[in-house]
Amino acid sequence: MTSVESDVQAMSLEDKDFSENALVKKLVELGIDHQVYGHVLCDTAEELVTNVKLPSEKETHTKNLFLRDKKHGLFLVTVHPSSHVNTKDLGKMLKLEGKTNLRFADAALLDECLGCKPGTVGPLAIVNDTEGKVTQVLDQKLLDFEKIHSHPLQNDASVVLTPADLQSYLAKVGHEPTVLEFGDAPLPGKVPSNRPPQAKTGDKKGGQQQQQQQKNKDKKTAKKGDTLLALQWKKDENFAMWYSDVIVLSEMISYYDISGCYILRPWSYKIWELIQVWFNEKILALDVENAYFPLFVSQDRLEKEKDHVEGFAPEVAWVTKSGDGELAKPIAVRPTSETIMYPAFSDWIKSHRDLPLKLNQWSNVVRWEFKDPTPFLRSREFLWQEGHTAHVDYEDADKMVMQALDLYKGVYQDLLAVPVIPGYKTEKEKFAGGHQTTTVEAYIPGSGRAIQGATSHNLGQNFGKMFDITFQDEKGDSQIAWQTSWGLTTRTIGVMVMVHGDDTGLVMPPKVSPLQAVIVPIISKKLTLEDAAPYCESILKDLTGAGIRAKLDDRVIYNPGWKYNHWEQKGVPVRIEVGPRDIEQKQARVVVRYNGEKMDMSVENLGEALSAKLDEIQNAMFNKAKETRDGHLVQVTEWKDFVPNLELNNLVLTPWCGGEHQDWEDWVKNKSREESLASRGEEGEDERTATSVAAKTLCIPFDQPELPEGTKCIASGLPATCWVLWGRSY
Numbered sequence: 001m002t003s004v005e006s007d008v009q010a011m012s013l014e015d016k017d018f019s020e021n022a023l024v025k026k027l028v029e030l031g032i033d034h035q036v037y038g039h040v041l042c043d044t045a046e047e048l049v050t051n052v053k054l055p056s057e058k059e060t061h062t063k064n065l066f067l068r069d070k071k072h073g074l075f076l077v078t079v080h081p082s083s084h085v086n087t088k089d090l091g092k093m094l095k096l097e098g099k100t101n102l103r104f105a106d107a108a109l110l111d112e113c114l115g116c117k118p119g120t121v122g123p124l125a126i127v128n129d130t131e132g133k134v135t136q137v138l139d140q141k142l143l144d145f146e147k148i149h150s151h152p153l154q155n156d157a158s159v160v161l162t163p164a165d166l167q168s169y170l171a172k173v174g175h176e177p178t179v180l181e182f183g184d185a186p187l188p189g190k191v192p193s194n195r196p197p198q199a200k201t202g203d204k205k206g207g208q209q210q211q212q213q214q215k216n217k218d219k220k221t222a223k224k225g226d227t228l229l230a231l232q233w234k235k236d237e238n239f240a241m242w243y244s245d246v247i248v249l250s251e252m253i254s255y256y257d258i259s260g261c262y263i264l265r266p267w268s269y270k271i272w273e274l275i276q277v278w279f280n281e282k283i284l285a286l287d288v289e290n291a292y293f294p295l296f297v298s299q300d301r302l303e304k305e306k307d308h309v310e311g312f313a314p315e316v317a318w319v320t321k322s323g324d325g326e327l328a329k330p331i332a333v334r335p336t337s338e339t340i341m342y343p344a345f346s347d348w349i350k351s352h353r354d355l356p357l358k359l360n361q362w363s364n365v366v367r368w369e370f371k372d373p374t375p376f377l378r379s380r381e382f383l384w385q386e387g388h389t390a391h392v393d394y395e396d397a398d399k400m401v402m403q404a405l406d407l408y409k410g411v412y413q414d415l416l417a418v419p420v421i422p423g424y425k426t427e428k429e430k431f432a433g434g435h436q437t438t439t440v441e442a443y444i445p446g447s448g449r450a451i452q453g454a455t456s457h458n459l460g461q462n463f464g465k466m467f468d469i470t471f472q473d474e475k476g477d478s479q480i481a482w483q484t485s486w487g488l489t490t491r492t493i494g495v496m497v498m499v500h501g502d503d504t505g506l507v508m509p510p511k512v513s514p515l516q517a518v519i520v521p522i523i524s525k526k527l528t529l530e531d532a533a534p535y536c537e538s539i540l541k542d543l544t545g546a547g548i549r550a551k552l553d554d555r556v557i558y559n560p561g562w563k564y565n566h567w568e569q570k571g572v573p574v575r576i577e578v579g580p581r582d583i584e585q586k587q588a589r590v591v592v593r594y595n596g597e598k599m600d601m602s603v604e605n606l607g608e609a610l611s612a613k614l615d616e617i618q619n620a621m622f623n624k625a626k627e628t629r630d631g632h633l634v635q636v637t638e639w640k641d642f643v644p645n646l647e648l649n650n651l652v653l654t655p656w657c658g659g660e661h662q663d664w665e666d667w668v669k670n671k672s673r674e675e676s677l678a679s680r681g682e683e684g685e686d687e688r689t690a691t692s693v694a695a696k697t698l699c700i701p702f703d704q705p706e707l708p709e710g711t712k713c714i715a716s717g718l719p720a721t722c723w724v725l726w727g728r729s730y
Helices: 022-030 045-051 087-093 107-114 123-128 140-144 163-172 203-215 239-249 266-284 306-315 338-348 394-415 462-466 491-500 529-545 560-569 580-585 606-630 639-646 662-679
Strands: 035-038 063-069 073-079 134-139 147-150 157-161 178-180 253-255 262-264 296-298 317-322 325-333 357-366 381-391 421-424 436-444 449-460 470-472 478-480 482-489 517-521 550-552 574-578 587-592 598-602 633-635 651-656 696-701 722-727
Touching: 022 123, 022 157, 022 163, 045 239, 063 087, 063 107, 073 107, 073 123, 073 140, 107 123, 123 134, 123 163, 134 140, 140 163, 140 178, 157 163, 239 253, 239 491, 262 266, 266 381, 266 394, 266 491, 338 357, 338 381, 338 462, 338 482, 381 394, 394 436, 394 449, 394 482, 394 491, 436 491, 436 696, 436 722, 449 462, 449 491, 449 722, 462 482, 482 491, 491 606, 517 529, 517 560, 529 550, 529 574, 529 580, 529 606, 560 574, 574 580, 574 606, 580 587, 587 606, 598 606, 639 651, 639 662, 639 722, 651 696, 662 696
Parallel strands: 073 134, 134 178, 517 550, 517 574, 633 651
Antiparallel strands: 035 157, 063 073, 147 157, 253 262, 296 325, 317 325, 357 381, 381 482, 421 436, 421 696, 436 449, 449 482, 470 478, 574 587, 587 598, 651 722, 696 722
């Protein structure tokens, strides 16, 4: 096999043999120069850009869309990852006659025509279109690069070709491409044609954003200089890529070779530990005890509660083999623990004197998500706590539900400085098999989306009936226990990053920051480390004595400027600089990460003063986030205003005919998607997308505005019974 001279060895996870890959064999057969290498599994172009670093900015990955039109046939569109494909405009660009309706083709058609599965598509797959049904479309931008990387029917490998060799390949397999020029993807929050007039303000700023996007359009990923510090994406330029940059460069996560699974590095795991410490103290006061139950659950137990298993069935991972042998029955890896715990509850609970039973466990769960995974927010394995309790009556169970939800509100607002809206889920959105679900909902300004923060469920007696969790009451009669379950995950960390982070990196709320202060001596010819060390160590002792998590950065291989950037990117709330003048005047320069404030403070009782300053920072961060969230919370009473406000990145509170009307929830979801896509000039969206433009109910807020008599539901026109909160959601 011949080879393109390109240094991609650093991208390979291990030496792999791709000689039997059908497309690689075809390239060899055609005598086309190429190189193939293995890498981590990547289902999307975004994952490729983030996880598979390219050796040069003159090389690029591809994004591939397989589209169908009933009248005009099938199209494989291969573009640069930053390019935007407007399916409505694409028909005109291809000069298709008459009306066009280009939509994403399904997985079955993809397999039938190109012989590949979603996430493995690339232009080389066109060879499998032996009947000439598919038109290959290429982005002109790709041809301006020196090398093009694309999947060869598998998403853990890429083939490297020059543009000329790619075009030669397509010609030799009978698919001369149609080359078109595509523009860049629009900025998040771009104003569509149907927005209210006030959305047109700030045009000058919008123009500046577009200029900035043009300036950065060819960025691939966070390729950095020797300091390995600089973010390559701005938060308001490309929110998704900014987020990926921040969590990797701040040393929160590392990617793993199984898609949707991530390594939590010490900086992020310490945040989770601080949440655990706070939460354990709170639940102990509620007489909740920690325990641990097995990771695996039998098929019989998992499927015992019909509604419950139906809710989780698509996400369940099964163990079917042990070594080389097949298991007699498949065993599920827990997606949640109701069906693992409740047989034990049945054994332990016999009398009303055994109640309430209140248990919590800290564990991992596996839900095999098929939508685009996002670290912390949507992953196939994640860490969480799950509480499970059993009670004598509904009232006691409901009290536990609200106590747990109040703790979740405390985690977000008191620890993470993220405002949340508590409320009830509708019947459509409640926990599968449960009686009622409560939730706290957060808002991500950078994407204009809501995210479910945590949930607390009143399970009623349904699981008690299924698992025979019965007890004798004081009269000697047999009763079914009332139960609750409630859970909080490492999603909390991702929400915190998205809400507070900026173009420099993380901005940590002091209460959960692994380090709250870092001391950086300014070493020079005038001040050696040996001279500065006693002074700095005295400050460190004062800070730790005041209960502040602090560190002296006395590394000699890095200069002070490098250290400033490093700790700023990791979001440490306070940096303390010590130079010769500071030692002379018995002071220190204090720099606040949150707002850049700088002040000279006396080292006498510095720990006490900084403790107060950290509390001030914590409160200021919450107030800023709440002000931003409240600025995107609107009330709407007519449908004509609904989608335009979604397009303004708002959460929308509307009159509603009741949470039991699932059919009208579906109507709003479908109608809002249709109108949003139309306003953007798009015909459809990928069914696998985790960030749909459709609206969904977030909750029926506990705090209900006044509902005037005669108010109609925004969708059905029926009499409204409550206000419900809608938004686009992760």
